[in-house]
Each structure stands twice: as structure tokens, then as C-alpha cells.
Amino acid sequence: MLLVKNKHNYMLVNKNYAVSEDFEPENLVDTGNGYRLNQEAFEAFKEMQAAAKTEGLIFEINSAYRSVAEQQSVFNAQCAQYGQAYCESHVAKPGFSEHHTGLALDVKTPHNGTFAYSKEFTWLKEHAQEYGFIWRYQESQEKYSRFAEEAWHYRYVGKELAQQVKDSGLSYDEYYITLLEASN
Secondary structure (H helix, E strand, C coil), rough: CEEEECCCCCCCCCCCCECCCCCCCCEECCCCCCEEEEHHHHHHHHHHEEEHHHCCCCEEECCCCCCCHHHHHHHHHHHHHHHHHHHHHHCCCCCCCHHHCCCEEEECCCCCCCCHHCHHHHHHHHHHHHHCCEEEECCCHHHHCCCEEEEEEEECHHHHHHHHHHCCCCHHHHHHHHHHHHHC
């Protein structure tokens, strides 16, 4: 296990890079619906949400910051309900969740149905990087992220880096390790 080295927007947290048990993200704000998110990420989310709304699309935050203790509860509940095999590919262990950073969020629509088949998801795939977000867990990148696809999970890294990651075609894990970490 490698501990996260910094608290910047581009930090990597995954199955190999963990936060310490006492990790505290910077600048968390209340999103107004029971969640907390990094202030810069929340401002970018509201801008992205407003832009989508002009096209008749609605999505909202369904999950955001989680402490290590909260992730332990999520992990235990999901494993109890769906089994260990499911947890290995769908649920981060405590300390290894991007939600600990305060920069990751899950979104949902008020419509019935699967988010992956929604117009909102199609819009986010095309536009999220314009607001500093990357679609984090894609089926084509499972080899690197080691998580199953999650159409609803987005990570704030800032506009410039989000566009670079999207343009590269690399997973964020690949991009971080080969380009960001190598340059530090």
C-alpha cells in the first residue's frame, strides 16, 4: 500500500494508493443535500449542472465525501448484501476510496432507469471535462482502475488536467503514474 503524497486536486487514490486513517480533505462545503464536497469541485459541479439544465438534463449529487469510517460501513453493507466477489470489483476498501478526497462524487437523475442509459450520462461523457471532471471508472479502463464501470462516478481534477486526461485516452491511473507522478 502506498500512502497518498499530497492533497492536490490531482492526487491518486485507488486500490494501491490509500489515504491515512486521519486524512482530512481541504475546503469541504455542504452541498445542501446532506453531502460534503471540496468547495472548488462543488462550484464546478454547480456550473456543470446548470449547463446541462439548459439542455433539459437534470442530475444531482448522490454521494460525495466519505470518511474512512463511513467507507467501512458502506463496504460492510455492500459485502453483506452482494458478497465478497462483488465488493472486490465495485466497492473500495476503507482508505482506498476516491470519496475520501472530497473530490469525487456520484450522480443520479430523478428519472427511473439505469443512469448508464440516460441522456444525462451521454451529456456528461461529452462535457464533464469542460468543468474539470473525469468519468473515472470506464469499462475500457478496468484493467488499470480495477473497478467495474460506474457511469455515475466522477472525479474533479480541474479543467486543464481533465481535458488532458480525456484527450490522452488513458485511464486516470495510467495518466497519473506515467505523467504526473513521473514528473514529481
